[in-house]
Amino acid sequence: METRVDCEYIRGLLADFSEDNLLGRAARRARDHVAACEACADELKTFEATADLVREKGLREPPVGLWNAVYNRITDPARAPSVARPAAGLRLRLRIGAAIAALSLVILFGLSYVRRPQPPSVANAVAAEYVEGHAVGSRDGLFADRFSLTSVAALAEAEQRENGRL
Amino acid sequence: MSGGRVVEYVDVDLVRRTKTGDVEAFEQLFNRYQKRVYNIVYGMIGNENDAAELAQDVFVRVFDSIATLRAEEAFFTWVRTVAINVCRDHVRRRVPFRVESLDEKMSYDGEDIIREIADPAVGPERLSEQKETERAVHRAIDSLSGEHRTVVVLHHLEGMDVQDIAKALGCPTGTVKSRLARAREELRRKLAGYVES
Known part of the structure; x- marks a missing residue:
């Protein structure tokens, strides 16, 4: 037999029962009670009717002019898109372009490195000194050839020393 | 189809x-x-x-x-x-602020007073019954706390199930169910005069 105490207890659970929040013994007790007690069954119906009423009447009308505001923003040429991302096809083309540009840079860098004038070696510096000396000496004419031979010998010696062969 | x-x-x-x-x-x-x-x-x-x-x-x-x-x-x-x-x-x-329920007790000079939102509309007798019910429902939803209002809108108006709401809001399903139950209890009390039993 249902008692007033049962009804008070169950009514405290009806909100959770209507949302299917009760588990195990509490759920069974609420279900059995509502099946047997007309007053509590009516009470449960008011929870369901409230949800129906909210669904039926709860929606509001959006403000007039909402589209105009959105339209003005999306068509404003001065605006930066909030989350701008190009389309998939465009993204692929951009990636290919970036890869080609990177490859071109690598090739250009490599070429410029190969063509770059090498810094003068020790041998070159010695050669420059001797050639200059030869030019000065050849003005007199008498020791020009001898000076030239000495210069070439000194050059070869310096080159070999630099290469670690001596 | x-x-x-x-x-x-x-x-x-x-x-x-x-x-x-x-x-x-x-x-x-x-x-x-x-x-x-x-x-x-x-x-x-x-x-x-x-x-x-x-x-x-x-x-x-x-x-x-x-x-x-x-x-x-x-x-x-x-x-x-x-x-x-x-x-x-x-x-x-947003700077956090406390949402007060209209049902919370407020006292003045030691006596409890009832707090109500002023309704700027003309009396219900001059409005259609439908419109008045709609306004009552809106007022009732507005009076819920932000957390309760959110789950009510997503579940009852938007038709999302509890799992999807929990995922979207980043909280356990039990929390969503509990908020729905408390919100429904509050709505039922506030809309008692409009609900056909």
Whole structure:
């Protein structure tokens, strides 16, 4: 037999029962009670009717002019898109372009490195000194050839020393 | 063919056209979903001015990022996620304030007093019964706390299930169910005069 105490207890659970929040013994007790007690069954119906009423009447009308505001923003040429991302096809083309540009840079860098004038070696510096000396000496004419031979010998010696062969 | 499928096909076509920059196609998408978006935003924010501003933000963000949408048939599910995220960002940025329930006790000179929102409308006798019920429902929803209002709107108005709401809001399903139960209890009490038993 249902008692007033049962009804008070169950009514405290009806909100959770209507949302299917009760588990195990509490759920069974609420279900059995509502099946047997007309007053509590009516009470449960008011929870369901409230949800129906909210669904039926709860929606509001959006403000007039909402589209105009959105339209003005999306068509404003001065605006930066909030989350701008190009389309998939465009993204692929951009990636290919970036890869080609990177490859071109690598090739250009490599070429410029190969063509770059090498810094003068020790041998070159010695050669420059001797050639200059030869030019000065050849003005007199008498020791020009001898000076030239000495210069070439000194050059070869310096080159070999630099290469670690001596 | 079900109505849902037809909607999806129409959406897919409009989404594809919008991706090419077709603003008229986007306007059609806007017209189809503006009410739902506005109600989600209003439900989560509870303020008309902010809701209008944020609803704009949602649609602008949707337009800007529509190229990233792969599942075109699930357009509105995606829009709804955008709307929820925009609102959550807004709430996070907003200076926190305490939401008081109209049912909370307030006292003056040691005596409890009842607090009510002034209704600027003319008396119910001059309004249609339908309109008056609608206003009562809106007032009741407005009086809920932000957390309760959000789950009520997403579940009862938007038709989302508890798991999806929990995922969208980043909280356990038990929390969503509990909020729904407390909210329904409060709504039932406030709308007792309008509910047919």
